Amino acid sequence: xxxxxxxxxxxxxxxxxxxxxxxxxxxxxxxxxxxxxxxxxxxxxxxxxxxxxxxxxxxxxxxxxxxxxxxxxxxxxxxxxxxxxxxxxxxxxxxxxxxxxxxxxxxxxxxxxxxxxxxxxxxxxxxxxxxxxxxxxxxxxxxxxxxxxxxxxxxxxxxxxxxxxxxxxxxxxxxxxxxxxxxxxxxxxxxxxxxxxxxxxxxxxxxxxxxxxxxxxxxxxxxxxxxxxxxxxxxxxxxxxxxxxxxxxxxxxxxxxxxxxxxxxxxxxxxxxxxxxxxxxxxxxxxxxxxxxxx
Amino acid sequence: xxxxxxxxxxxxxxxxxxxxxxxxxxxxxxxxxxxxxxxxxxxxxxxxxxxxxxxxxxxxxxxxxxxxxxxxxxxxxxxxxxxxxxxxxxxxxxxxxxxxxxxxxxxxxxxxxxxxxxxxxxxxxxxxxxxxxxxxxxxxxxxxxxxxxxxxxxxxxxxxxxxxxxxxxxxxxxxxxxxxxxxxxxxxxxxxxxxxxxxxxxxxxxxxxxxxxxxxxxxxxxxxxxxxxxxxxxxxxxxxxxxxxxxxxxxxxxxxxxxxxxxxxxxxxxxxxxxxxxxxxxxxxxxxxxxxxxx
Numbered sequence: 001x002x003x004x005x006x007x008x009x010x011x012x013x014x015x016x017x018x019x020x021x022x023x024x025x026x027x028x029x030x031x032x033x034x035x036x037x038x039x040x041x042x043x044x045x046x047x048x049x050x051x052x053x054x055x056x057x058x059x060x061x062x063x064x065x066x067x068x069x070x071x072x073x074x075x076x077x078x079x080x081x082x083x084x085x086x087x088x089x090x091x092x093x094x095x096x097x098x099x100x101x102x103x104x105x106x107x108x109x110x111x112x113x114x115x116x117x118x119x120x121x122x123x124x125x126x127x128x129x130x131x132x133x134x135x136x137x138x139x140x141x142x143x144x145x146x147x148x149x150x151x152x153x154x155x156x157x158x159x160x161x162x163x164x165x166x167x168x169x170x171x172x173x174x175x176x177x178x179x180x181x182x183x184x185x186x187x188x189x190x191x192x193x194x195x196x197x198x199x200x201x202x203x204x205x206x207x208x209x210x211x212x213x214x215x216x217x218x219x220x221x222x223x224x225x226x227x228x229x230x231x232x233x234x235x236x237x238x239x240x241x242x243x244x245x246x247x248x249x250x251x252x253x254x255x256x257x258x259x260x261x262x263x264x265x266x267x268x269x270x271x272x273x274x275x276x277x278x279x280x281x282x283x284x285x286x287x288x289x290x291x292x293x294x295x
Numbered sequence: 296x297x298x299x300x301x302x303x304x305x306x307x308x309x310x311x312x313x314x315x316x317x318x319x320x321x322x323x324x325x326x327x328x329x330x331x332x333x334x335x336x337x338x339x340x341x342x343x344x345x346x347x348x349x350x351x352x353x354x355x356x357x358x359x360x361x362x363x364x365x366x367x368x369x370x371x372x373x374x375x376x377x378x379x380x381x382x383x384x385x386x387x388x389x390x391x392x393x394x395x396x397x398x399x400x401x402x403x404x405x406x407x408x409x410x411x412x413x414x415x416x417x418x419x420x421x422x423x424x425x426x427x428x429x430x431x432x433x434x435x436x437x438x439x440x441x442x443x444x445x446x447x448x449x450x451x452x453x454x455x456x457x458x459x460x461x462x463x464x465x466x467x468x469x470x471x472x473x474x475x476x477x478x479x480x481x482x483x484x485x486x487x488x489x490x491x492x493x494x495x496x497x498x499x500x501x502x503x504x505x506x507x508x509x510x511x512x513x514x515x516x517x518x519x520x521x522x523x524x525x526x527x528x529x530x531x532x533x534x535x536x537x538x539x540x541x542x543x544x545x546x547x548x549x550x551x552x553x554x555x556x557x558x559x560x561x562x563x564x565x566x567x568x569x570x571x572x573x574x575x576x577x578x579x580x581x582x583x584x585x586x587x588x589x590x
Contacts, residue, residue, distance in 0.1 A: 108430070128427045129420030133464050135403070159489045167475060169428050180462060180483055185494060187482040188475055194454045199480060 003257040006153050006228070008145075012269035015148070015295075019276040020061045022292040026283055027062075034283035035064035036094040036120065036275070037086045041079065041105065042072030047098045054096070057272045063279060066092060076106045080113050087115040093286055094120035094279035117286060120278040122174065131177050136285075138278050143175035145270025146207055146228045147182065153259050154205070154226050158183035161202050165189045165216065165247070166209035171230055175207050196220075208247035218252025227253055227260040230267050298552040301448050301523070303440070307564035310443070310590075314571040315356040317587040321578055322357075329578035330359035331389040331415065331570070332381045336374065336400065337367030342393045349391070352567045358574060361387060371401045375408050382410040388578035389415035391570065412581060415573040417469065426472050431580075433573050438470035440565025441502055441523045442477065448554050449500070449521050453478035456497050460484045460511065460542070461504035466525055470502050491515075503542035513547025522548055522555040525562050 027033045036058050040051045051067070058065040066089075068082060079101075086095045095118045101107045116126040122140035130137035150157060162184035166172035172188060179186045189199045191210075200206055200220040208216050209230035221227060231247030246263035254260050261267055277295050284292055322328045331353050335346045346362070353360040361384075363377060374396075381390045390413045396402045411421040417435035425432035445452060457479040461467035467483060474481045484494050486505075495501055495515040503511050504525035516522060526542030541558035549555050556562055572590050579587055 125424030125428060125430065126420050127424065129422065129424030132423045132427055132468055133420060135420065159487050161489075173427055173475075176483075180468075180485075183485075183487040185482065185484050185488040187480065188471075189480050190475075190478075192454050192478040193480040194456075 003227070003254045004153065004259040005254075006149050006226075006259050006261040006266060008149060008261055008266040008269045011149060011152055012145075012273035015270070015273040015277060016057065016061050018294055019063070019273070019280050022280050022295060023062050023283075025292075026280065026287075026289070029289065030283075030287055032091060033062055033064045034093045034280050035066060035091045036096065036279045037066040037068065037089075037092045039068045039070070039079075039082065039086075039095070039097045041070055041074055041098070042102050044100070047100070051098050054272055054275060057276060058279070061276050063276060064091065072102050074102075074105070076104075076109060079105060079110050083110060083113045087113075087118065092118060093283035094118055094275075096121055096275065118282060120275060120282055122278070123170070128169070128174070131174060134181065138282060139178065140170055140174045141271045141274035141278060142171050142209075142230060142267065143178055143207075144274045144277075146175060146230065146267055147178045148274070149228060149261065149267070149270060150205060150226060151182075157205065160184050160204040161187070162205040162207070163187045163189055163200055163203035164207045164209065165196070165200070166211075166230075168209065171209040172207075175209065179205070179207075206248075210247050212247055213245035214247070214249040216248040216253065218249055218254075218256050221253050221256045223256055224258035225256075227257045228267060229261050229263050232263050232268060298522070298549045299448065299554040300549075301444050301521075301554050301556040301561060303444060303556055303561040303564045306444060306447055307440075307568035310565070310568040310572060311352065311356050313589055314358070314568070314575050317575050317590060318357050318578075320587075321575065321582075321584070324584070325582055327386060328357055328359045329388045329575050330361060330386045331391065331574045332361040332363065332384075332387045334363045334365070334374075334377065334381075334390070334392045336365055336369055336393070337397050339395070342395070346393050349567055349570060352571060353574075356571050358571060359386065367397050369397075369400070371399075371404060374400060374405050378405060378408045382408075382413060387413065388581055389413055389570075389574035391416055413577060415570060415577055417573070418465070423464070423469070426469060429476065433577060434473065435465055435469045436566045436569035436573060437466050437504075437525060437562065438473055438502075439569045439572075441470060441525065441562055442473045443569070444523060444556065444562070444565060445500060445521060446477075452500065455479050455499040456482070457500040457502070458482045458484055458495055458498035459502045459504065460491070460495070461506075461525075463504065466504040467502075470504065474500070474502075501543075505542050507542055508540035509542070509544040511543040511548065513544055513549075513551050516548050516551040518551055519553035520551075522552045523562060524556050524558055527558050527563060 116124045122138045127137045162179040167190045197220045207228045229246035229248040234242045235245045411419045417433045422432045457474040462485045492515040502523045524541035524543040529537045
């Protein structure tokens with residue numbers, strides 16, 4: 001068996017086009033495009049690159065982008081004051097504070113200061129709680145992207161056994177909540193799990209989100225399972241070049257799985273697309289409009 | 296094999312005694328005992344009985360009890376105004392709004408109005424989110440009681456396979472979070488789970504919280520597993536009497552399990568004890584004191 005490749009790039013492009021359409025309609029109704037503010041503290045090069053991609057995607061979808069690049073020396077108080085201004089700014093529907101923040105900044109204080117209705121990253125405790133309870137929430141972008149891929153390639157997930165490997169606040173835990181909401185029987189596995197291969201072998205759906213290159217072997221995958229690989233680590237090869245590797249040994253797993261995300265081109269592109277999606281949804285809710293359909 | 300009986304009654308009595316000791320110390324430090332306000336709307340007899348037990352236990356532990364019995368006709372606005380007064384009252388450390396509320400009342404609006412720092416039921420989205428993220432939270436009483444029983448009778452839970460049957464916001468979901476935090480590999484099963492017996496057979500720890508009398512059979516239990524039964528339904532017997540039954544077929548399961556909670560006398564008594572515990576903890580946090588040890 002050779003697995004169907006889950007095309008995250010194409011799925012993300014479709015979603016970004018839908019956001020563009022919805023954004024244009026929103027502009028007609030309200031006289032403004034949905035707006036996303038991105039805050040970058042300091043010069044951390046990978047963060048700067050992420051922010052550039054996000055700003056580019058925001059503009060390409062016809063949304064407004066507000067970029068705030070501030071020095072690494074910025075204090076927690078100064079950052080909180082900026083967040084307060086963005087919370088109060090009616091043109092801003094979404095606020096993204098790029099992580100990691102410099103060590104002297106109280107990250108939790110900053111994330112908790114963001115207005116939950118503008119929290120397009122879905123990291124605020126209020127959104128985490130609302131997701132768990134089943135209330136209207138803003139959901140973290142990466143797990144939301146994984147869910148959208150599964151819904152497109154698998155369809156109805158009800159009753160399927162899902163195993164999430166990794167229990168981070170950003171991916172593993174919200175992923176488990178989303179799969180539970182989709183009526184999967186959900187297992188969360190992690191570094192303390194005793195027999196990880198055996199746990200993974202039960203799964204109709206595997207989501208790997210631990211950041212350990214090629215941890216999950218082909219022999220762990222149930223025949224026909226859907227495999228979503230959130231990992232992407234640059235690993236030096238014997239010839240000195242660097243290769244982007246996921247948490248799943250792709251070539252092995254693709255022999256067994258029913259469908260699988262490649263790395264790159266799988267989950268990665270969905271994260272930014274879902275950020276734009278969350279911004280458009282937040283804009284509608286803030287204006288008292290119904291959630292846009294098909295997002 | 297005959298299972299060890301997990302004595303919830305004795306464990307709850309110990310916890311209540313600890314709360315009494317901690318409360319007395321708190322009183323010495325602050326000049327007041329921790330205070331719990333209970334709000335009962337209308338005449339629903341089982342709710343009235345619960346409230347009586349809670350008030351009695353509160354007074355027995357030397358805590359202050361503030362009882363608010365208000366008519367069934369109370370509007371959402373009136374109830375919100377009462378919650379606001381209790382939020383503002385410095386003598387009140389914990390607020391419990393007895394559920395269910397009359398149908399005309401917006402339950403979610405009321406629960407969300409309670410100050411999260413006084414939310415001793417742990418139902419507020421902020422506490423749900425904080426529990427999930429791993430921040431300091433107030434945790435729902437019933438799953439907290441189950442965890443305490445497991446910690447006492449099993450000890451270190453790390454690496455154990457736990458299966459939670461039921462995904463309610465009040466028990467199943469927070470139970471899963473607590474077991475995950477205790478480093479279990481956690482599975483949440485529910486009405487849409489395809490092969491529930493097989494899922495339960497994996498478990499070193501089973502928590503059943505679905506309210507379906509004797510759903511879980513002895514043949515589903517792994518030898519030596521610990522079984523926590525949250526169910527308690529009054530079921531009419533052939534002779535016309537009524538018997539309190541759990542979600543687990545106790546006699547069968549006790550043949551196989553390593554330890555098991557009886558019904559009654561298992562989880563039930565722990566819920567009120569944990570409510571008192573949460574009130575004492577909330578009081579300490581509100582006064583800027585460190586969390587009392589051993590609670």
